[in-house]
Amino acid sequence: xxxxxxxxxxxxxxxxxxxxxxxxxxxxxxxxxxxxxxxxxxxxxxxxxxxxxxxxxxxxxxxxxxxxxxxxxxxxxxxxxxxxxxxxxxxxxxxxxxxxxxxxxxxxxxxxxxxxxxxxxxxxxxxxxxxxxxxxxxxxxxxxxxxxxxxxxxxxxxxxxxxxxxxxxxxxxxxxxxxxxxxxxxxxxxxxxxxxxxxxxxxxxxxxxxxxxxxxxxxxxxxxxxxxxxxxxxxxxxxxxxxxxxxxxxxxxxxxxxxxxxxxxxxxxxxxxxxxxxxxxxxxxxxxxxxxxxxxxxxxx
Amino acid sequence: xxxxxxxxxxxxxxxxxxxxxxxxxxxxxxxxxxxxxxxxxxxxxxxxxxxxxxxxxxxxxxxxxxxxxxxxxxxxxxxxxxxxxxxxxxxxxxxxxxxxxxxxxxxxxxxxxxxxxxxxxxxxxxxxxxxxxxxxxxxxxxxxxxxxxxxxxxxxxxxxxxxxxxxxxxxxxxxxxxxxxxxxxxxxxxxxxxxxxxxxxxxxxxxxxxxxxxxxxxxxxxxxxxxxxxxxxxxxxxxxxxxxxxxxxxxxxxxxxxxxxxxxxxxxxxxxxxxxxxxxxxxxxxxxxxxxxxxxxxxxxxxxxxxx
Numbered sequence: 001x002x003x004x005x006x007x008x009x010x011x012x013x014x015x016x017x018x019x020x021x022x023x024x025x026x027x028x029x030x031x032x033x034x035x036x037x038x039x040x041x042x043x044x045x046x047x048x049x050x051x052x053x054x055x056x057x058x059x060x061x062x063x064x065x066x067x068x069x070x071x072x073x074x075x076x077x078x079x080x081x082x083x084x085x086x087x088x089x090x091x092x093x094x095x096x097x098x099x100x101x102x103x104x105x106x107x108x109x110x111x112x113x114x115x116x117x118x119x120x121x122x123x124x125x126x127x128x129x130x131x132x133x134x135x136x137x138x139x140x141x142x143x144x145x146x147x148x149x150x151x152x153x154x155x156x157x158x159x160x161x162x163x164x165x166x167x168x169x170x171x172x173x174x175x176x177x178x179x180x181x182x183x184x185x186x187x188x189x190x191x192x193x194x195x196x197x198x199x200x201x202x203x204x205x206x207x208x209x210x211x212x213x214x215x216x217x218x219x220x221x222x223x224x225x226x227x228x229x230x231x232x233x234x235x236x237x238x239x240x241x242x243x244x245x246x247x248x249x250x251x252x253x254x255x256x257x258x259x260x261x262x263x264x265x266x267x268x269x270x271x272x273x274x275x276x277x278x279x280x281x282x283x284x285x286x287x288x289x290x291x292x293x294x295x296x297x298x299x300x301x
Numbered sequence: 302x303x304x305x306x307x308x309x310x311x312x313x314x315x316x317x318x319x320x321x322x323x324x325x326x327x328x329x330x331x332x333x334x335x336x337x338x339x340x341x342x343x344x345x346x347x348x349x350x351x352x353x354x355x356x357x358x359x360x361x362x363x364x365x366x367x368x369x370x371x372x373x374x375x376x377x378x379x380x381x382x383x384x385x386x387x388x389x390x391x392x393x394x395x396x397x398x399x400x401x402x403x404x405x406x407x408x409x410x411x412x413x414x415x416x417x418x419x420x421x422x423x424x425x426x427x428x429x430x431x432x433x434x435x436x437x438x439x440x441x442x443x444x445x446x447x448x449x450x451x452x453x454x455x456x457x458x459x460x461x462x463x464x465x466x467x468x469x470x471x472x473x474x475x476x477x478x479x480x481x482x483x484x485x486x487x488x489x490x491x492x493x494x495x496x497x498x499x500x501x502x503x504x505x506x507x508x509x510x511x512x513x514x515x516x517x518x519x520x521x522x523x524x525x526x527x528x529x530x531x532x533x534x535x536x537x538x539x540x541x542x543x544x545x546x547x548x549x550x551x552x553x554x555x556x557x558x559x560x561x562x563x564x565x566x567x568x569x570x571x572x573x574x575x576x577x578x579x580x581x582x583x584x585x586x587x588x589x590x591x592x593x594x595x596x597x598x599x600x601x602x603x604x605x606x607x608x609x
Contacts, residue, residue, distance in 0.1 A: 281362075
């Protein structure tokens with residue numbers, strides 16, 4: 001068996017607004033559109049994914065929040081309806097997805113060996129979180145690949161952003177070892193926004209783009225700084241600056257997803273592909289990917 | 302019942318699923334379950350028209366959300382404790398009251414909305430509380446979210462709006478706050494038989510808070526909320542809000558008969574079942590040093606003011 005590998009790492013924000021704006025048949029709500037900069041960026045990245053040979057998507061989600069270790073989805077199928085608790089007016093999505101349980105078990109075992117508290121989730125009534133569904137739908141609308149969802153252990157809440165980084169690094173490295181042993185080709189997805197301060201009111205028409213803007217200029221400047229570092233391949237520096245960035249912008253990086261993905265990919269020093277940046281209800285959202293293949297890596301934006 | 306409150310009594314209960322799903326795994330869980338049972342019987346013996354639940358495990362972002370679907374049916378599974386089992390529920394919601402509550406909140410300057418969607422994910426704390434306190438839907442319920450950005454003034458006003466809605470509809474209610482005391486859990490899996498409060502410090506603070514509750518000093522606890530948040534709450538949200546909401550909804554005073562029915566560890570956090578019943582006596586020695594709030598004025602736009 002050949003050695004498994006990570007063929008792509010994606011930063012894939014999950015505002016349910018983006019699925020709402022697409023009007024897929026799985027979602028009950030209807031929209032007139034909106035947030036095109038992000039949706040068109042997602043569409044371009046989804047086209048790139050179609051050109052890549054891979055076996056599974058492994059996604060780290062901030063909306064399956066666990067306080068007792070890191071959990072992995074552990075049953076082969078989940079079929080239900082996901083209703084966003086915050087934006088139920090926008091997102092009521094009927095999902096039917098497959099899980100690569102073999103890969104999930106392998107990651108669970110490798111993570112446990114690294115001394116991290118872990119648990120397999122095997123309750124068939126469990127409802128898959130909307131972060132997983134939103135990011136996976138937008139990256140792969142045909143849902144023709146199995147996924148592995150990893151919960152976010154909230155070390156930032158319980159300890160500090162520094163502890164979060166250490167744990168997320170260890171988790172990423174353990175997942176990488178499991179992937180290599182599996183012989184599989186895997187796409188990693190870190191599902192989150194950058195700056196994450198929301199407006200607490202909503203326009204009567206949520207997709208009214210005349211009302212959409214970043215929460216404040218400070219958030220914007222920080223987001224641009226981070227994206228500039230993505231472009232320049234300065235991921236080691238991004239990891240270093242992460243505690244301050246997360247604190248200053250209430251960033252959704254607090255869940256550890258980006259650090260997890262960077263650690264699994266060996267902290268890339270090559271430029272990220274940037275597919276778009278736009279605010280959603282005040283939060284800053286960037287779609288980006290890290291392509292380890294120099295032949296397919298490109299300058300997108 | 303005090304003159305200006307439609308609330309017969311208030312309850313403070315924990316959100317964790319162990320008393321519902323695994324009460325026999327630990328004597329403490331069984332004790333909490335028995336306390337829930339006692340409260341259930343007291344609700345049945347009261348002439349309450351509905352139960353209003355303020356749940357700290359239902360965070361909202363866009364204002365304050367109020368459950369209004371008349372029949373909410375689903376099977377809930379907890380994010381952490383999924384291995385303890387599923388929680389099927391079928392809750393009857395007082396939709397008319399929920400809409401009235403939403404309207405009352407808006408009249409006080411809050412951004413609020415009702416949610417009426419099949420399959421809406423009712424949170425673990427609300428599911429546990431209503432399953433144990435009102436298992437047969439003897440009376441309908443209303444559930445209100447806890448906005449993750451809201452602080453004191455917004456939460457005080459939200460509590461007052463609940464009572465406004467009761468007055469408008471001429472209904473009497475039992476109010477239920479779903480919250481831990483100290484909320485730091487163990488970050489590893491434990492043998493339930495060895496459960497204990499996470500630290501002595503958390504336990505000592507919990508004991509002090511329980512003294513206040515037992516003395517009926519709810520408004521004093523409301524005034525201490527910021528201190529409680531700093532001392533024994535994991536900083537997941539901006540503030541410890543349940544005492545603000547409970548005190549505001551019940552009348553902002555210390556005139557209650559307090560009863561601590563149970564206090565036990567729930568995976569390290571402090572879980573208590575407490576009843577507060579309005580009475581004529583008074584107890585309290587704190588000078589209240591924060592303004593009362595009747596109307597929420599919104600953000601102060603601090604970032605956009607000042608010289609440039």
